[in-house]
Amino acid sequence: MDLPLTEQYVHGAVELETTARGVLPHRLPAWARRQFPDPQLLTAEAQPSGVRVVFRGTVSAVELRVEATRQSYPGVPPRPPGVYDLRVDGELVGLTTADEGRVVFTGVPARDQLVEVWLPQHERTELLSCRVEGSARPVVDERPVWVHHGSSLSQGSGAASPSTTWVALAAPHLQLRNLGLGGGALLDASTARAVRDLPADVVSLELGINVVNADAMRLRAFTPAVHGFLDTVREGHPATPLLVVTPLHCALHEDTPGPGAFDLDALARGEVRFTATGTPEPGRLTLSSLRAELERVVRQRQADDPHLHLVDGLELFGAADEAAHPLPDALHLDAVSHRLVAERFAPHLRRALPGPPGR
Template identity: 55%
Template sequence: MHTIPLTPDLLRGALEWERTAHGLLPHRLPARARAQCADPQLAMVESQPSGVRLVLRTRATAIELDTLPTKRVYAGAPPRPDGVYDLLVDGRPAGSGSVAGGNTLTIDMTTGSVEHRPGEPGTVRFSGLPDTLKVVEIWLPHNETTELIALRADAPVAAVPDRGLKVWLHHGSSISHGSDAASPTTTWPALAASLGGVELINLGLGGSALLDPFTARTLRDTPADLISLKLGINVVNADLMRLRAFGPAVHGFLDTIRDGHPDTPLLVVSPILCPAHEDTPGPSLPDFSAVSEGRLRFVPAGDPAERASGKLTLAVIREELDRIVRERSAEDPHLHYLDGRELYGEADFGELPLPDGLHPDAAAHRRMGERFAALAFGPGGAFADGAA
């Protein structure tokens, strides 16, 4: 086996690398952005490599990747499954694997305490690949912080030159991050990117789509041909702001992005259906009654009467986003709006209910990815002229 140097030209979907004591840690927010927020939730999710993959050109029939994962453990709950590594060969699924062990991050959701315990690295191995020159992609677990330690193959490996695909930059909440998707290539943004024939940079940040200025600047400064923003649910979850602040914050977020991408197709997507918060404000609070059985639900803690004082619901947010985009698009013809319920609405909830009250399951992710591809990349869509 040849040891392959891990270099940035082999990695797609990350905005920055950090050299650690063990290897290389991909980041989805740059250091300057990370330095402006001490929230441990943000630190955890931006280091989880949703959409990040190694892309190689090789004749290798066997490839090994040593990594040090950081697993999340929730106090009182059964162990979570190991993160999944997906293998694509010339764009087609060709296997998957996991790495056991690693560091553990034990989170007590009742107290907010977090305990980090170091662990040992492991190896994911893919073999039996065709002995032909091919493009191999190893998609890292979307929900598991992953330090890359070593890459080996039984034939030389080269970086893949630019294939001329458009770059789609997407930002959203845990639903865009991947939430309960089955694997990294089956999150709804990854599926939509595959169907749309574009290169994905996924800045879906679980619990952290909060209209932060540093995120807007990151989007502004990241080269992209297509940009989408899925906004709203986290602002309600966190009970972060009132209507008076929300509208100007959206305007400021869009203004910052437009400073770097004045003419790029920009699609604003409102929240998917979430009955708990359609007309009831946040915050969302966890219900621990069945956590020992591996089931956690989230329940709304707001009062519908508080809408009169400006507290936000998903219905209010959709109306406001629609209004803002309509008004701005008079001078910005490349700005578009998509109602998130076209991706997942009432009929979908009846068939594929949200298991924890907030997040779509694996089947719903697939449906959302297919619908987004049709609505955004298909005829008449916001990205119809931007895909390859």
């Protein structure tokens, strides 16, 4: 049985672009992509973090045909092939990669069940076809919608697989739209409008690390940019629970500004690591100074916004956590740390959006 590659079966994308061969999931709308066609942003938003093929039925095998594109940098070891996760009734039962454009899961228990194939979080994935052995029908997902925006930490860098990023693990009882954009959490007005326009029962924003490691703003520009971003989101979600997550601990940038860069000595050893190249000076942002200012802005706004919540990133992943679980490349979480952050963030979602889970 061939499944149509439509929104009935492909969940978690903001848009599905029809291509000559199939469909390409996007996590930013077309107008936003046209408005600011930055290569880094366009690469990240077409990597389908949080996007999955979903159906219910009795099947024994699933086959996807895909056209996968991996990002690479000259002189930098390539990322391994993207991982596809198979979840059955919420349980992770299989992981694989694409073999010459074929993603195959066999031995699926043949009973009526919910089947989800999660697409790689860091690999542009054009879907060409989806075939199942058995019968399948679309799922109407009635769970509350969670829209999340953040950096590569939210997109899933360092996670073992797409359904085990901290964002994917934090709230299985919610319907996820992950707008985590590697290198792209820079308080762009177009991203704020994209968040504003999406249906959402809860919204969260992981902000700060990209502003610092891109050396994108000084304090003078950062503060009004945060206000403007939150104002725009509130235009579409005036009373929706809104969680602002301050930066997780990253020793690299705690007291050293960006820009960040590849560590050339590490590259010479065949390792990917990052370094901070900025010089501290008044108004130049580090994670420590940015975290304090972001907290001040949120506290100020909470006086008039009872649905605005602050999540301290150091409580999700602090200095002691980094000492126990060093960041493999000095910037991104490892697989264990993704699970740790998910466990600590989940209670914030439950408090913001109480109620029984549902599907």
